[in-house]
């Protein structure tokens with residue numbers, strides 16, 4: 001279980017952003033998180049993934065603080081995968097950064113072998129997002145925080161990405177927090193959804 005317990009965070013000391021936010025994601029569960037632009041969804045995502053430290057409250061994995069050494073069991077995927085990649089590394093090195101992924105996983109995500117020789121700027125946004133997903137899945141995470149990952153894609157590419165991801169998640173019991181502005185998308189992929197505008201509210 002990945003759990004946020006009474007999290008508080010603010011980037012600007014004068015402006016509270018995340019206030020007393022709690023949520024739970026079970027293994028294999030897809031939890032949808034919607035909310036207006038700027039309400040703090042990405043900030044909450046980074047708190048859950050350990051990229052930011054809460055000012056108050058805790059993030060717990062199976063009731064304890066997540067271990068930090070080694071690849072994180074909670075992987076964060078952003079809307080802009082390019083920003084999370086070393087532009088001087090070829091894609092093959094980027095993919096294997098945490099652990100070399102099995103070929104079957106790469107194939108299921110539609111990651112083509114010849115991309116390995118290219119640099120990140122030589123792939124499209126959708127191709128890069130699949131590379132980022134492959135890198136994240138290669139370390140066998142327990143939870144994925146998917147922050148607007150399909151926003152730049154067209155409807156067909158979006159559906160294909162989520163189809164593969166949901167299938168893999170179900171088979172390997174990965175819990176997913178799916179963050180999106182797109183409530184129609186969330187209603188298709190996430191049986192349980194919450195709205196967020198600094199505070200939580202049940203949706204759907």
Ligand SMILES: Nc1ncnc2c1ncn2[C@@H]1O[C@H](COP(=O)(O)OP(=O)(O)OP(=O)(O)O)[C@@H](O)[C@H]1O
Nearest residue numbers: 011012017035036037038039040041042043044181
């Ligand atoms: N590193 C930072 N320093 C200062 N302010 C920040 C920082 N990161 C985000 N903010 C501010 O915090 C607020 C919430 O940002 P956040 O990215 O969490 O929102 P969001 O709900 O994910 O938005 P969007 O849907 O547009 O991606 C915004 O007002 C943003 O400008």
